[in-house]
Amino acid sequence: MKKIFAAAIFLLLFLLSCSTAIAHSISNIALIGTDSPCTKQTIAWKTDLGEASLLEYLPQADAVHLSESGIRHTPVMRLLFTNPGAVQCNSVRLGDLQPDTTYTYRIGSHTKTGIEWTEPRSFHTASRSEEAFSFLVFGDSQNAMPSNPDY
Numbered sequence: 001m002k003k004i005f006a007a008a009i010f011l012l013l014f015l016l017s018c019s020t021a022i023a024h025s026i027s028n029i030a031l032i033g034t035d036s037p038c039t040k041q042t043i044a045w046k047t048d049l050g051e052a053s054l055l056e057y058l059p060q061a062d063a064v065h066l067s068e069s070g071i072r073h074t075p076v077m078r079l080l081f082t083n084p085g086a087v088q089c090n091s092v093r094l095g096d097l098q099p100d101t102t103y104t105y106r107i108g109s110h111t112k113t114g115i116e117w118t119e120p121r122s123f124h125t126a127s128r129s130e131e132a133f134s135f136l137v138f139g140d141s142q143n144a145m146p147s148n149p150d151y
Helices: 004-017 061-070
Strands: 028-031 041-047 053-057 069-071 076-081 088-092 101-110 114-116 121-124
Touching: 004 114, 041 053, 041 101, 061 101, 069 088
Parallel strands: none
Antiparallel strands: 028 041, 041 088, 053 069, 053 101, 076 088, 101 114, 101 121
16 A cells, blocks of 8 residues: 555656756656655656766755766666657666655756756655655646647
């Protein structure tokens, strides 16, 4: 039962965090729930084909030092073939996180002039306590249709 509640809360966080980023071609940044939401978090995003990217993070208390001492990870890259064309999906699974802690992260895209970063974002790891909570679940495929903006 505890795992179902943990998965549900991280599904909510995933849905709330889905959005388009500012940097280069980074889009559809999403938090994906894990089997250990107290100590692990997966972050996924899309980029142009062949584009190199990376993720950098720190506990929020240290976020002021993100550019100097952020922990960097190179993502696992996978190609996804869709009707409109192929997209590159990237993901990083963070481990050894502290429970009930807020982390700040950003995603960078390698460009000719250096690394172009998204605006910093944050997530909060689950607590080890078994306090009751409530949540709302909704869906969004993150597939905009330019021909029908109201879709």
